[in-house]
Amino acid sequence: MDLWQKTEDELGEIGLPPPFWAFAWAGGQALARYILDNPELVAGKRVLDFAAGSGVVAIAARMAGAREVLAVEIDAFAIASIELNAALNGVEVATRLGDITGEAPPEVEVLVCGDVFYELPMTKRILEWLGRMDPDRSTILVGDPGRSYLPKDRLDHLATYTVPVIRSLEDSEVKRTSVYRYRAPVEQRPPA
Numbered sequence: 721m722d723l724w725q726k727t728e729d730e731l732g733e734i735g736l737p738p739p740f741w742a743f744a745w746a747g748g749q750a751l752a753r754y755i756l757d758n759p760e761l762v763a764g765k766r767v768l769d770f771a772a773g774s775g776v777v778a779i780a781a782r783m784a785g786a787r788e789v790l791a792v793e794i795d796a797f798a799i800a801s802i803e804l805n806a807a808l809n810g811v812e813v814a815t816r817l818g819d820i821t822g823e824a825p826p827e828v829e830v831l832v833c834g835d836v837f838y839e840l841p842m843t844k845r846i847l848e849w850l851g852r853m854d855p856d857r858s859t860i861l862v863g864d865p866g867r868s869y870l871p872k873d874r875l876d877h878l879a880t881y882t883v884p885v886i887r888s889l890e891d892s893e894v895k896r897t898s899v900y901r902y903r904a905p906v907e908q909r910p911p912a
Contacts, residue, residue, distance in 0.1 A: 744773070744774055744776045745773060745834060745835040746834075746835065746863070746864075746865040746883050746895040746897040747833075747834030747835035747836075747862070747863030747864045747865060747867075747897060748773055748774070748776045748777050748834035748835060748863055749776065749834075749863070749881070749883040749897065750834070750863040750864075750865075750879070750880075750881045750883055750897040750898065750899050751777045751780070751832050751834045751861060751862075751863035751899055752776045752777050752779070752780035753780075753881055753883075754861070754863070754878065754879050754881075754899040755777065755780045755781055755784050755832070755861075756780050756783065756784055757879075758784075759784035759785050761784075761830060761859065761861075762781045762784050762785065762786040762829075762830050763784060763785035763786065764785060764786075764787050765786055765787055765828075765829035765830050766786070766787060766788045766789075766790075766827070766828040766829050766830070767781040767786045767788070767789045767790070767828060767829070767830045767831070767832065768789075768790050768791075768792060768826050768828045768830070768831045768832070769781065769789065769790070769791040769792065769813075769832050769833075770792055770820070770831060770832065770833040770836070770846075771792070771793065771794075771833055771834070771835075771836045772791035772792060772793050772798065772802055772815075773793070773798055773801075773802075773834070773835075774798070774801050774802065774805055775791050775798075775801065775802030775803075775805045775806055775813060776805070777832050777834055777863070778790075778791040778802065778806070778813045779805060779806055779809050779811055779813060781830070781832070782806070782811035782812065782813055783809070783811060786830070788814065789811075789812075789813045789814065790813075790814045790815070790816060790826075790828075791813050791814070791815050791816070792815075792816045792817075792818070792820055793815070793816075793817060794817070794818065794819050795817075796817055799815045799816075799817050802815050803815060820849075821845045821846060821848075821849040822849075824852070825849065825850075825852050825853040825854075825858075828858055829857075829858060829859065830858065830859045830860075830861065831850075831853070831858055831859070831860045831861070832860075832861045832862075832863070833846070833860075833861075833862055833863075834862070834863035834864070835863065835864060835865070835867065836862075836864075837862075837864060837867045837868070837869040837870045837871065838867045838868060838869065839868075839869065840868075840869055843869035843871070847871060847874070850902060850904065851904050853904070855902075855903055855904050859901065860901065860902035861878075861899060861900070861901060861902070862875060862899070862900045862901075862902050863897060863898070863899050863900075864897065864898060864900070865883075865895040865896065865897040865898075866895075866896075866897075866898075874902055874903055874904070875900035875901065875902055875903070876900060876901045876903060877898055877899075877900055878898075878899045878900055878901055879898065879899045880896055880897065880898045880899075881896075881897055881898075881899075882894050882895070882896055882897075883895055883897050
């Protein structure tokens with residue numbers, strides 16, 4: 721049985737959280753593809769992969785020439801997965817365990833986040849945090865297959881991909897997934 725097919729109860733019995741990091745979510749797959757297709761977006765730049773999961777986007781950024789990549793996750797198992805996946809792909813990705821949404825926005829040229837708008841409390845927290853970033857200093861890329869709380873009014877569409885997904889986790893075997901550039905609402909932009 722594949723790891724992601726274990727139920728939360730089964731994993732809970734042995735003290736493990738659900739393995740959301742055990743596969744590449746649709747938003748991350750689309751972001752990784754977009755970065756590999758457009759390496760100039762990250763080449764020579766500092767990149768932060770927020771809610772990095774298995775690290776697929778962070779790895780793509782390094783492969784596309786990013787100077788530094790930091791993958792941030794709240795799950796220690798995800799951090800271990802990112803480190804293993806980066807090593808298997810022959811790239812160096814720094815990792816950080818923790819929720820950074822309560823901190824000052826990072827000083828990076830590119831911030832990427834895939835599949836993060838799936839529940840309202842998390843979406844509110846992320847949007848508040850992203851709203852504190854200076855959109856003139858950082859490019860914020862979002863990968864999303866149309867999750868419930870996607871802030872469409874704050875996004876500029878860049879590309880759409882059809883990506884394979886796991887039927888037991890999604891409602892189909894493929895998802896049309898888009899990549900967007902996030903733009904803070906005018907009232908949330910930092911003063912000049």
